Amino acid sequence: MTLDREQVLRSAAALLTRKSTATMDEVARAAGIGRATLHRHFAGRDALVAALENLGIQEFEAALDAAALDEGSAEDGLRRLVTAVQPGAGLLSFLVTENQLFEGDDVNEGWSRLDARVSAFFRRGQERGEFRIDLTPAWLTEALYGLIGSCAWSVQTGRVAAQDFSYMIVELLLGGARRSVEK
Amino acid sequence: MTLDREQVLRSAAALLTRKSTATMDEVARAAGIGRATLHRHFAGRDALVAALENLGIQEFEAALDAAALDEGSAEDGLRRLVTAVQPGAGLLSFLVTENQLFEGDDVNEGWSRLDARVSAFFRRGQERGEFRIDLTPAWLTEALYGLIGSCAWSVQTGRVAAQDFSYMIVELLLGGARRSVEK
DNA sequence: AGTCGATGGGACATCGCTGTCTCACATGGG
DNA sequence: CCCATGTGAGACAGCGATGTCCCATCGACT
Numbered sequence: 001m002t003l004d005r006e007q008v009l010r011s012a013a014a015l016l017t018r019k020s021t022a023t024m025d026e027v028a029r030a031a032g033i034g035r036a037t038l039h040r041h042f043a044g045r046d047a048l049v050a051a052l053e054n055l056g057i058q059e060f061e062a063a064l065d066a067a068a069l070d071e072g073s074a075e076d077g078l079r080r081l082v083t084a085v086q087p088g089a090g091l092l093s094f095l096v097t098e099n100q101l102f103e104g105d106d107v108n109e110g111w112s113r114l115d116a117r118v119s120a121f122f123r124r125g126q127e128r129g130e131f132r133i134d135l136t137p138a139w140l141t142e143a144l145y146g147l148i149g150s151c152a153w154s155v156q157t158g159r160v161a162a163q164d165f166s167y168m169i170v171e172l173l174l175g176g177a178r179r180s181v182e183k
Numbered sequence: 184m185t186l187d188r189e190q191v192l193r194s195a196a197a198l199l200t201r202k203s204t205a206t207m208d209e210v211a212r213a214a215g216i217g218r219a220t221l222h223r224h225f226a227g228r229d230a231l232v233a234a235l236e237n238l239g240i241q242e243f244e245a246a247l248d249a250a251a252l253d254e255g256s257a258e259d260g261l262r263r264l265v266t267a268v269q270p271g272a273g274l275l276s277f278l279v280t281e282n283q284l285f286e287g288d289d290v291n292e293g294w295s296r297l298d299a300r301v302s303a304f305f306r307r308g309q310e311r312g313e314f315r316i317d318l319t320p321a322w323l324t325e326a327l328y329g330l331i332g333s334c335a336w337s338v339q340t341g342r343v344a345a346q347d348f349s350y351m352i353v354e355l356l357l358g359g360a361r362r363s364v365e366k
Numbered sequence: 367a368g369t370c371g372a373t374g375g376g377a378c379a380t381c382g383c384t385g386t387c388t389c390a391c392a393t394g395g396g
Numbered sequence: 397c398c399c400a401t402g403t404g405a406g407a408c409a410g411c412g413a414t415g416t417c418c419c420a421t422c423g424a425c426t
Binding site: 043 | 400412414415416417
Binding site for chain 1: 372373374375376
């Protein structure tokens with residue numbers, strides 16, 4: 001009967017992804033538990049968000065590991081990364097938004113580590129001549145986050161099919177919308 | 184002594200762009216007026232946001248008009264649009280986020296009109312052979328919003344120089360990060 | 367069956383924000 | 397000079413969300 005903490009976090013993530021202002025009561029209902037029980041496991045809203053943050057960081061880091069960014073071309077690596085990220089895309093964009101809201105310098109060090117990994121990936125791609133050098137790694141990183149968020153939202157509203165998720169992001173990020181002559 | 188309504192809206196936009204959860208009191212302070220005065224001019228928070236929405240729609244529509252999207256190449260049109268949008272980029276991304284939060288089917292009809300204009304622009308670009316046809320106009324539209332938001336945020340945090348705003352967005356959206364051989 | 371631990375529901379006080387009101391004051395016009 | 401309009405500051409009640417507590421209940425384990 002012990003509460004499935006993981007399951008609670010999953011449903012909370014799913015709900016907060018759609019409605020980031022959901023109350024503790026709504027989160028509890030969505031998880032199928034009572035508000036009191038939710039409070040027993042997460043001291044308060046802050047603690048809940050912190051737990052979600054850890055979950056998101058862990059998932060994103062796992063996606064980075066699974067993508068094996070350095071194997072093969074940078075393009076293939078990015079494609080694997082976006083595909084691996086898709087299941088947690090909603091949570092990721094919720095956390096990015098939440099982080100922007102957050103005014104405090106003590107940013108979770110997990111984010112800087114992840115940012116560094118993504119940024120380093122783009123930099124290596126530039127050094128290997130696969131990526132343009134006039135778009136900075138920092139911007140490409142932010143743009144990737146933005147596109148993931150936009151595409152997750154587009155999927156949720158039906159503007160983009162879920163199966164096209166990684167294609168739309170990677171093609172736009174790498175190839176751009178311009179129609180090249182040789183294609 | 185009459186209150187400068189426009190000025191209040193500007194500072195409210197600037198504040199809410201940075202901190203979208205700011206209270207009425209903070210908005211009033213930021214505008215250099217008392218909370219009571221703020222309430223005299225905007226019945227409540229909803230009314231304030233609605234006024235900001237109208238302002239944002241108006242600005243974005245003006246940018247669309249000023250960009251003259253149909254003159255010259257689609258690429259130049261997009262470049263003009265992004266440049267014209269830059270001053271209102273923060274407000275725009277605040278409103279986009281606010282709209283996602285909003286759960287009600289009565290979306291401000293201004294947005295659908297603007298969406299339609301942007302979407303139609305991408306579609307025309309496809310028909311003229313300037314844009315790829317495997318990325319749907321709806322996705323390109325959402326991606327444009329996302330990139331504008333990401334870049335505005337990046338500028339605010341110092342990751343991207345303000346003068347590079349339109350370059351970073353347009354180059355990424357049109358050309359992509361891949362380094363083509365002929366360049 | 368009996369006990370223990372965890373849960374759900376409800377009651378409760380508290381807190382922050384909101385919206386309204388009043389009053390004193392300043393500025394500008396008649 | 398006096399009046400009118402608009403403003404700032406503060407007080408006030410209302411509301412929704414939060415966090416804590418208690419108690420009845422349910423399930424698992426002995």
